[in-house]
Amino acid sequence: MKTINSRKSIRKYQSKEVDKELLNRLLEDSERTQTMGNLQLYSVIVTRDDEQKRKLAPVHFNQPMVVQAPVVLTFCADFHRTSVWAENRKATPGYDNFLSFLNAASDCLLYCQTFCNLAEEEGLGICYLGTTIYSSKAIIDILHLPRLVMPIATLTLGWPDENPPQTDRLPLSAFVHQETYPVITSRNIDEWYAEKEKLPESIRFCEINNKETLAQIFTDIRYTAKDNIAISTDLLDALKQQGFL
Secondary structure (H helix, E strand, C coil): CCCHHHCCCCCCECCCCCCHHHHHHHHHHHHHCCCHHHCCCEEEEEECCHHHHHHHCHHHCCCCHHHHCCEEEEEEEECHHHHHHHHCCCCCCCCCCHHHHHHHHHHHHHHHHHHHHHHHHCCCEEEEECCCHHHHHHHHHHHCCCCCEEEEEEEEEECECCCCCCCCCCCHHHCCCCCCCCCCCHHHHHHHHHHHHCCHHHHHHHHHCCCCCHHHHHHHHHCCHHHHHHHHHHHHHHHHHCCCC
């Protein structure tokens, strides 16, 4: 059994299938996570079909594990089901707004994280794909998501076929603050980011990309202002399309 302190993202999987009963048990056990108003404002699309995985691959930037993993799980913020329930019980739902999206997205991510922990305890490997909200419109079309349903997170899931090293993490002092948020000084930054910046892979990233600092890798290459603005525009359009704005 794995613990949180040994976890790592897995991008290569054995051809062995993930048993349907095991997956359903993990999804059911994950229901015990926290949820707003006990409404469970989430849904999960389970993708096993190879053709469906091939459709999803481009929207996740063609990361190989989307096609190679036995299972792909798309976790969605879902106020559609609750609204249909209300309408069928002589109630008038008012969940076509941004607050409801935030509530459902929070519910969805809480459920997703609980599932991650339980799946890894079983020895399964997962990789969290941050590309989901980048390509929300395409995912909505591929998975036939109705109004008031938004894709929030995607996991590839399977039995590990690799044992990669763990990635670095910031020290606790960088993100845990007592009572109020402090003024962050240059000295703090030097202390908190020293270990990350001196890693051989960090130094190599800077060298091959001709950048002076690791921060420039993130601002100039990985998460640029131009891309962030374009993706934000698409995301807002998707929220309007799905009825949350």
